[in-house]
Amino acid sequence: MNQSCGNQRIAGCSFSVHPMADDFVKYIKDSLSEVDTTKVWMQTDDVTTTVRGKIEHVFDVTKAILLHIAKTDVHVAFQGTFSIGCPGDFSGDAYMNVSSNLMNEGLDIRQYIASKFSLYPLGGGEYMNTIYKQIDAMKEKGVHVAPAHYSTRLEGDTHDIFKGLEEVFRETQAQVPHTVMTVTVSANSPSHKEDLNE
Numbered sequence: 001m002n003q004s005c006g007n008q009r010i011a012g013c014s015f016s017v018h019p020m021a022d023d024f025v026k027y028i029k030d031s032l033s034e035v036d037t038t039k040v041w042m043q044t045d046d047v048t049t050t051v052r053g054k055i056e057h058v059f060d061v062t063k064a065i066l067l068h069i070a071k072t073d074v075h076v077a078f079q080g081t082f083s084i085g086c087p088g089d090f091s092g093d094a095y096m097n098v099s100s101n102l103m104n105e106g107l108d109i110r111q112y113i114a115s116k117f118s119l120y121p122l123g124g125g126e127y128m129n130t131i132y133k134q135i136d137a138m139k140e141k142g143v144h145v146a147p148a149h150y151s152t153r154l155e156g157d158t159h160d161i162f163k164g165l166e167e168v169f170r171e172t173q174a175q176v177p178h179t180v181m182t183v184t185v186s187a188n189s190p191s192h193k194e195d196l197n198e
């Protein structure tokens, strides 16, 4: 299958948001319709939404959907699987021949989140070195980094964390044929003592 267009491969994220509110359907539907998704291929079903396109737009859209819900102060969980180079994926040319300027940069709010991410560099050799290098790199990106079982915990502002995750994903995918990264986020949790909005 054709995985590339020009010299960029198609990336994607399959994700769910879970707003902890009685009217969760409205939170989900509003966020999906109000965020600008014109630069990604998008499909929603009862389990997840999948967005596919250039790396920068996949991260821009997923971050914007999370922020759109979190800015209302509702407690929301996000779970996403980012992937690039999947042998089964194919390129949607319309979404690769777009400019790199982001469609949702205007969401200029500070939102504290706690997060855990796991990186899976596939098809390369020294996968643990790649992972350790990227965890170390994360420590230079202005977010709090702590070890966790099977993942690495990140705490900080949503923009800083998503920027860090995008850089980790981008650098890893340049080194191995197939990269998968899972990300779990909790925003506005009653467990959070620190909140950058206050």
Ligand SMILES: Cc1ncc(C[n+]2csc(CCO)c2C)c(N)n1
Pocket (backbone or CB within 6 Å): 015, 016, 017, 018, 025, 028, 029, 044, 045, 046, 047, 048, 049
């Ligand atoms: C990002 C995202 N996409 C899809 C779902 C699945 N889902 C659960 S309730 C609902 C609205 C009613 O159809 C949908 C689409 C989700 N949770 N988060």
